[in-house]
Amino acid sequence: MSLPQYAASARELDELDLVASGALPGPVRWATDDAAVIDPEGAPVADLVAGRVENWTGFVHRPFHRLYLTPEQARSAYAGRTFVAVSAPLSEAQLRQLALTKGAVVLALVGTGTASVATIRSVIPGTPVVAVPLPADADAADRATVIAAYTDDPVELDGASAPVEGNGGLVVFFTGFSGSGKSTLARALVDQLLESGHTVTSLDGDIVRRNLSAGLTFSPEDRETNIRRIGWVAAEIARHGGIAVCSPIAPYDRTRKAVRAMVEEAGGRFVLIHVATPIEECERRDRKGLYAKARAGEIPDFTGISAPYEEPEDADVRIDTTGLSIEEALEPVAEAVHAPTASTTDPRGPLKVLFVCTANICRSPFMELTARALAPELTISSAGTHGFTAAPMESEMAAVLAEGIDPGEFRSRPLTVDMLAEADLVLTAQASHRSYILDDHPAYFTKVLTLGQAAEAISRSETTGRALVAELARTRGASDPALDVDDPYRKGPVAARAAADQISSLVAAIVPRLRE
Numbered sequence: 084m085s086l087p088q089y090a091a092s093a094r095e096l097d098e099l100d101l102v103a104s105g106a107l108p109g110p111v112r113w114a115t116d117d118a119a120v121i122d123p124e125g126a127p128v129a130d131l132v133a134g135r136v137e138n139w140t141g142f143v144h145r146p147f148h149r150l151y152l153t154p155e156q157a158r159s160a161y162a163g164r165t166f167v168a169v170s171a172p173l174s175e176a177q178l179r180q181l182a183l184t185k186g187a188v189v190l191a192l193v194g195t196g197t198a199s200v201a202t203i204r205s206v207i208p209g210t211p212v213v214a215v216p217l218p219a220d221a222d223a224a225d226r227a228t229v230i231a232a233y234t235d236d237p238v239e240l241d242g243a244s245a246p247v248e249g250n251g252g253l254v255v256f257f258t259g260f261s262g263s264g265k266s267t268l269a270r271a272l273v274d275q276l277l278e279s280g281h282t283v284t285s286l287d288g289d290i291v292r293r294n295l296s297a298g299l300t301f302s303p304e305d306r307e308t309n310i311r312r313i314g315w316v317a318a319e320i321a322r323h324g325g326i327a328v329c330s331p332i333a334p335y336d337r338t339r340k341a342v343r344a345m346v347e348e349a350g351g352r353f354v355l356i357h358v359a360t361p362i363e364e365c366e367r368r369d370r371k372g373l374y375a376k377a378r379a380g381e382i383p384d385f386t387g388i389s390a391p392y393e394e395p396e397d398a399d400v401r402i403d404t405t406g407l408s409i410e411e412a413l414e415p416v417a418e419a420v421h422a423p424t425a426s427t428t429d430p431r432g433p434l435k436v437l438f439v440c441t442a443n444i445c446r447s448p449f450m451e452l453t454a455r456a457l458a459p460e461l462t463i464s465s466a467g468t469h470g471f472t473a474a475p476m477e478s479e480m481a482a483v484l485a486e487g488i489d490p491g492e493f494r495s496r497p498l499t500v501d502m503l504a505e506a507d508l509v510l511t512a513q514a515s516h517r518s519y520i521l522d523d524h525p526a527y528f529t530k531v532l533t534l535g536q537a538a539e540a541i542s543r544s545e546t547t548g549r550a551l552v553a554e555l556a557r558t559r560g561a562s563d564p565a566l567d568v569d570d571p572y573r574k575g576p577v578a579a580r581a582a583a584d585q586i587s588s589l590v591a592a593i594v595p596r597l598r599e
C-alpha cells in the first residue's frame with residue numbers, strides 16, 4: 084500500500100536530515116502519521132514509518148552541499164582535530180580566536196532560519212568546515228545532542244557574532260487606495276533610480292494584473308494571492324541585489340507583512356510607503372471612473388467603498404498627496420529610499436578608489452599607500468573581505484614600504500556594503516576577492532575588478548579619470564587568476580618583496596591614469 088504524501092517544510096526536512104545522518108537520535112518528532120515525504124519541488128525524499136526514516140535520498144542541491152557530513156564521516160575525516168561550533172557569521176574577534184585554535188575544524192550549525200551561507204563564508208579561508216542542518220529555533224538540548232554526535236570535546240567562541248549585512252537588494256512597496264497616487268509616485272521614483280544608474284523592475288498593480296495575475300478577481304483570497312505573487316517576485320529580485328518598485332493597493336496588513344518577511348529573508352531592504360490620500364480625494368480624482376461605477380454598484384468589493392483597507396502602522400513613509408505636486412510628494416519617498424544602500428557616488432567629487440584583499444594588513448594597505456603617493460588628490464582607501472579592525476600593517480610588508488613611504492598610522496578595517504556603494508572603483512588583489520564581493524553584491528560587477536584585470540584593460544585604453552572608470556565598466560575583460568597578487572602573509576621577506584614589486588608596478592600602471 085502506498086503511503087500518503089506529505090510536503091515537509093524546510094525546518095522539518097532539516098530534522099529529517101539530522102535523524103537520517105545520526106546527528107539526532109529520532110524518532111522524527113513532527114511525524115504523526117506514516118507518510119511519503121516530498122520536498123518543496125514535489126520530489127520524494129524519504130518514507131516515514133513510525134517516526135523512522137526510510138529510503139532517505141539525501142539533499143542534492145544546497146549551497147556548500149559538499150561540506151555537509153554525517154557525524155561518522157566528520158569524525159573519520161577530522162580525527163583528533165578541535166571542532167569549533169558556530170551558528171552565525173563570525174566577528175573579527177571570533178576569527179582571531181579561531182586563528183589561535185590549533186587544528187580547528189568549524190562545525191557550522193546552519194539549518195533553516197540561520198544565515199547559513201554568510202556563516203560558512205565568514206570562516207577564514209583554509210579552515211575546514213563541516214556543515215550541519217540544525218535550524219535556528221532548535222532548542223539547547225538538541226544543539227548539545229547534535230554537537231556531541233560530532234565531537235567529544237567541542238569548543239565555542241566567545242563574544243557576539245558579526246551582524247548579518249544586507250545584500251544591496253531593495254523593494255519599495257507603495258500601498259493605498261485606487262487613485263491615491265501609487266503608480267504616479269512609483270513611476271517618478273523609477274525614473275529617478277534609472278537616471279542615477281540603477282536598474283529597476285516595476286511591479287505596478289494594474290500591470291501585474293494584466294500579466295502575472297491575469298484572471299484573478301478582487302475577492303480577499305485573490306487579492307492575497309496577487310500580493311504574495313508580487314512579493315515573491317520582488318523578493319527574488321532583492322535576493323540578487325536588484326531593486327523592485329511595487330504599487331498595488333495591498334489592502335491587508337497580514338499580506339504586506341508577509342511580503343516584508345519574504346524580502347527581508349532574501350536579504351533585501353523593504354521600504355513601505357503608505358500613499359495615504361483620503362478616499363474623498365481619490366474619489367474626487369476618479370481618474371478611471373471606477374469610483375462612480377463602484378458607487379453605482381457596478382463594481383462590487385471596491386476598496387474603500389465596499390471592501391476594506393487596513394492602514395499600515397509599519398510604513399516608513401506616510402504621504403497624503405492632496406494639494407501636493409508630484410515632486411513634493413516624491414521628496415520623503417526618495418529620502419527613505421536613498422538612505423544607506425543606494426550609491427552615494429558623487430560624480431563631481433574626487434574619484435574614490437577602494438583596494439581590497441583578505442585581512443587588510445598586507446596587500447591592500449600597500450596598494451592604498453603607494454597609490455596615494457602617486458595621486459594624492461584621489462580619495463583612496465582599503466579594506467579586507469575578512470579585515471581586522473584597527474590592526475597595523477603586517478611588519479614585513481611595512482618594512483618594504485618603509486623604504487619609500489611611511490606606513491605611519493595605517494589601521495585595517497573590514498569591508499562593508501557602504502564602502503562598496505561609495506566607491507567609484509574597487510580593485511581587489513585576487514579574483515577570489517572579486518567573486519566574494521560579487522556573490523553578495525552582483526549589482527556592483529561593473530566597478531569591481533582585480534588589480535591585474537584593471538591594469539590589462541587600462542593598457543588597451545587611451546582615456547583617463549572618470550571617463551576611464553566608465554570605460555572599464557563597459558570593456559573590462561574577465562578576471563584571470565593568473566594576474567592575481569598572491570598573499571605574502573607569513574611567507575617571509577622574499578614573498579613580501581615579490582608582492583610589493585608586483586603591486587608597485589600594477590599601481591603605477593593604473594593610478595596615474597585615474598587622474599583627470
Ligand SMILES: Nc1ncnc2c1ncn2[C@@H]1O[C@H](COP(=O)(O)OS(=O)(=O)O)[C@@H](OP(=O)(O)O)[C@H]1O
Pocket residue numbers: 260261262266288289292301305306307309310330331332333334371373382383384385386390
Ligand atoms: N474591486 C476593486 N477594488 C479595487 N480596485 C479595483 C477593483 N476592481 C478593479 N480595480 C482596479 O484594479 C486596481 C487594483 O489592483 P491591485 O492588484 O493593486 O489590487 S489588490 O492589491 O490586489 O487589492 C486598481 O488600480 P489602481 O487605481 O492603480 O490602484 C483599480 O483600477
Ligand SMILES: Nc1ncnc2c1ncn2[C@@H]1O[C@H](COP(=O)(O)OP(=O)(O)O)[C@@H](O)[C@H]1O
Pocket residue numbers: 259260261262263264265266267268330368370404405406407408409410412
Ligand atoms: N502629489 C501627487 N502625487 C501623485 N499623484 C497625484 C498627485 N497630485 C495629483 N495626482 C494625480 O492623482 C492621480 C493618481 O493616480 P495613480 O497614480 O494612477 O494612482 P493609483 O496608482 O494609486 O491608483 C493621477 O491622476 C495623478 O496625476
